């Protein structure tokens with residue numbers, strides 16, 4: 001079942017910039033999707049359409065079978081289903097204390113105080129930020145702010161979580177922690193959509209990948225099918241995952257044949273062991 005769908009959407013900013021040029025995108029319930037694209041491709045602009053922050057110039061966005069209703073109550077409904085973690089946590093954190101920022105969404109939903117407290121506690125625990133409740137968000141490091149921003153959305157328990165470059169600016173451990181958390185949420189049934197230009201990470205989590213370039217979707221499919229079209233990937237100013245690039249060099253320059261390029265260390269290990277055997 002398609003839980004979210006963008007149908008032929010275009011978006012032109014008030015200054016005339018055509019940021020989206022006829023995008024078709026969908027996520028099935030329970031999928032984990034990567035939206036891969038270089039800087040300025042339109043990733044953030046597309047995401048801002050998913051919970052009605054932006055309204056398409058043409059086309060429509062359908063969430064859970066219903067076209068977004070842009071009235072106040074319609075937007076409040078869609079925002080309970082679709083939570084967006086912004087690229088820059090400073091756009092999301094404004095309270096004097098971490099706990100207040102995380103409580104903001106659940107309080108707005110009119111939940112009782114003990115339920116709000118439970119959600120704040122559990123969300124901060126899940127992102128590894130328990131103990132930071134009383135800290136002012138503007139004193140946190142970039143990585144810590146990012147985790148709190150994720151906790152703010154988690155606390156609303158959305159069906160679909162949309163994250164704009166969730167691992168950028170995190171150290172390797174912080175990035176794997178966040179990916180592990182996203183896998184757990186996805187295993188529990190949440191639909192997850194992540195924008196990124198990190199091609200090395202993408203095959204580690206994505207069931208399906210969309211490549212966006214210059215406001216258009218130029219490729220879509222499993223990580224293997226998307227990265228097998230090297231020209232399209234490179235044409236969008238992206239590259240192959242490093243491990244696939246190494247295998248490409250071995251195949252082309254050293255004539256060692258592996259078949260399909262492995263995209264992760266695990267896949268490369270299996271292929272190399274088979275060959276060495």
Ligand SMILES: Nc1ncnc2c1ncn2[C@@H]1O[C@H](COP(=O)(O)OP(=O)(O)OP(=O)(O)O)[C@@H](O)[C@H]1O
Pocket residue numbers: 013014015017018019037038039040041042043044045046087
């Ligand atoms: N508020 C705005 N007004 C005018 N143009 C904008 C605005 N925000 C973004 N744009 C333009 O729209 C296009 C798409 O930008 P967007 O931020 O969606 O790209 P992105 O893929 O998220 O990039 P990045 O990876 O750098 O975050 C770019 O050309 C950008 O300059």
